[in-house]
Amino acid sequence: MTQSVVVQVGQCGNQVGCRFWDLALREHAAVNKKGIYDEALSSFFRNVDTRSGGDGPDIYKGKIYSLKARALLIDMEEGVVKEILQGPLRDVFDSKQLITDVSGSGNNWAVGHKLYGYQYRENIVEKLRKTAEHCDCLQCFFIIHSMGGGTGSGLGTFVLNLLEDEFPEVYRFVTSVYPSGEDDVITSPYNSVLAMKELNEHADCVLPIENESLFDIVNKIHQMINFGKLGSTVKQNSLVTSSAGSAKTVQEKPFDAMNNIVANLLLNLTSSARFEGSLNMDLNEISMNLVPFPRLHYLVSSLTPLYTLADVNVPSRRLDQMFSDAFSRDHQLIQADPKHSLYLACALLVRGNVQVSDLRRNIERLKPSLHFVSWNQEGWKTGLCSVPPVGHSHSLLALANNTCVKQTFIELKDKFMKLYKKKAHLHHYLHIDGMEQSCFSEAISSLSDLIEEYNELDATKGGPRMDPSRLQIAV
């Protein structure tokens, strides 16, 4: 069994991360009734005997003493991390896993990446090494951050770079929250594009998330709960929106529900690696199957169900609805419609009491309405995990490498160009040591190239299929 380390950077990263750890504990608590520290738990948690005060040695087997998250919390201002450490999750984090400063990054990528990056490099490396040492077999780093600000965006991508240098064999999965349409940070386009270059070059897989989509989803669920469809009731203690039953007792912050969705994404992504199933799907398989060309590693994700019905014995029809939903526009975590764009590859990770025939039936059913690239007509990667998420009898995570993601990038580029043409706010960046005009031009060029690659693939869509001729063998 392998371990993964979560690196949460910046306000957004830490808030999402916090939800993730809360939900992870709940999920394992629901599955692990005996309180034995098992391999599934060890993928994200260490087991430490803290009775002797301070940090005891790791305990690999037997009873659970004190679980410590395999995480690094990084923020250049103290507020968010402090709140986490005063909250109910304080025991899950080790003070040695934190890196904080006081003044923040001022929504400036250059401050996060160049200034703080340089300043904290050694500190970060040392803490990463320590965390890695506690792992028997470290497989993956999960970075959680936002693109629009300064710390998550700048320092977050600095850490990404660092991870590639220091741990080249370990996978780097990045969950990036892209700025929404009505984002109030003026410089978010600069920050996002500068960060994109780093993601292009150093990440193995990126899961882009847009706040607008999360917001729409949360609204939909609230409507269902409040107005309920005819003849159905909605389970309210589903982990998706509600933190009820979890560690929080204060009133929920507005972003909590949205962050829960992202946290669930990460839980579902790693479920088949942690729990058993008839067709396992490990993290290295996700990267292998969904990234046909090194730079095209942006995966559009969707989660279903987002609510559950009261009756547990869901007949097949409802199960099929789950599959249909996964491909609908409203369930995607970015503002995109993969159904009308071109699929390069698609992965379906099912949890719960679902069998291979259900999977096959639904793939057959949905295939005709989806466009797959000519060289990957049956490009499906499937996984079956027997353990369902808390509060549901089954769930589905769909990850698509689809050209619809280019829309997000095109909009980003447009917003960037609007500012850049007028050289607005550039001086804030350029006066940071290590920043030059070329950083900007290289970044936008990298983004343009990426968009172009997607365009080229789109151009092949719907065209006549020219299968290359086969090798001829002399008889």
Place this chain on the structure above:
Amino acid sequence: MSIVTVQLGQCGNQIGHEVFNAICSDVRGTHGLCSKKENESYHDACKERFFSEEESEVPVARAVLVDMEPKVISQTLSIAARSGYWKYDVGSHFCQKQGSGNNWANGYSVHGPRHKEVIMNLVQKEAEKCDRLSGFFTIMSMAGGTGSGLGAFVTQCLRDAFPTSFILNHVIWPYSTGEVIVQNYNSVLTLSHLYQSSDALLVHENDVIHKICAQLMNIKQISFRDVNQVIAHQLGSVFQPTYTAESDSHYSRNPLGDLMETLVPHPEFKMLGLRNIPQMPENSLAYSTFSWPGLIKHLRQMLIANAKMEEGIDWQVRPPRLGSSIPSSHSTNKPPHFNTSIANLVILRGKDTHSADLGSFRDPSLYPSWLSPQDAFKAWKTPRAFNKYEKSATLVSNSQFLLKPLDNVVGKAWNMFASKAYIHQYTKFGIEEEDFLDSFTALEQVISSYTIL
């Protein structure tokens, strides 16, 4: 003589476990429909092949379990032990932590060499437990990373370490609508490499077994376990003891050797398909009766029409009439869908097998002109019924059965290769474009050989 089973990857281990289950349950069953003496011989022969005697009462499977991540093996070991009827040797497994990531190159070039010594030591240990070793039976899927890549490497090592033993690879063909996106690459690499070191490849296609589960076994929500149990039943019907032409009073001692001798006359032709009839849900067995002529007629038509199961057989397909003077095998007279065979083996189990007439399988029109049906066809029989079926007929065929699936897989892989998609994932671990081209060439050769039969 004994067979050592090597279970590779998730698929290999899940199926392997069902195979031992099926064999053990058949031997334990009271539906042998034969004399006590017969039953005892059968029991002893089966035990010799698949299980070793330990101090404990429970027979221990002669198997080595290999996987690059621990979950499946630990599940398999514990479920087997819990049954109380048989178990695995707890020392006979090897696993790592991280899996092969569906990457053939990772399985073959990284995990293979790295763990060669440990794995071969385990195999050696099992082999030494056998009084006489018939050979190795490896179970793997082609689609993933461990079964396919590491499996190909291990097969090579087995060939090097045991040059005189037989190696039969049981290969699972993935669903054609995709379980793994790079499955076609992995399949092409696996098949081309296995062809070099293995004696024969016995193939099961997930699509076919799935249909059997749906249409014949009437299973509503088909799980991999259901699929694996059908596969295990079919394999059991091949490997359980039988009498060959050599002796009808002693069960054959060399199952793998007999199989190879019969079915693989030429190293260019190693692809074996399997058909077993009848297949039905257990609770229907009591209400069904079969006759040998009926079963044999169906089986033969399944052979020549390339039918995957006993429903939906195309009875229009007929062998070409002999007497027309076509000297070479490049016959244009053969009807398009007619399945030509290199060699066939029919195994009959159950009541009154002595009365069964297999003459129709000796029809020369089934085979190319350069083969004599006397050499190309063999029959094995036993009066001991298998797995609660009063009568059961199995066909193992070296024929054009797998030509179309093979051609499809190579076609899709080539299509993807032309766009260079995913190649960087393989070159990262040392498999270059040239290696791909070599594999493609090798398989086009195989396709060509089978096509011109």
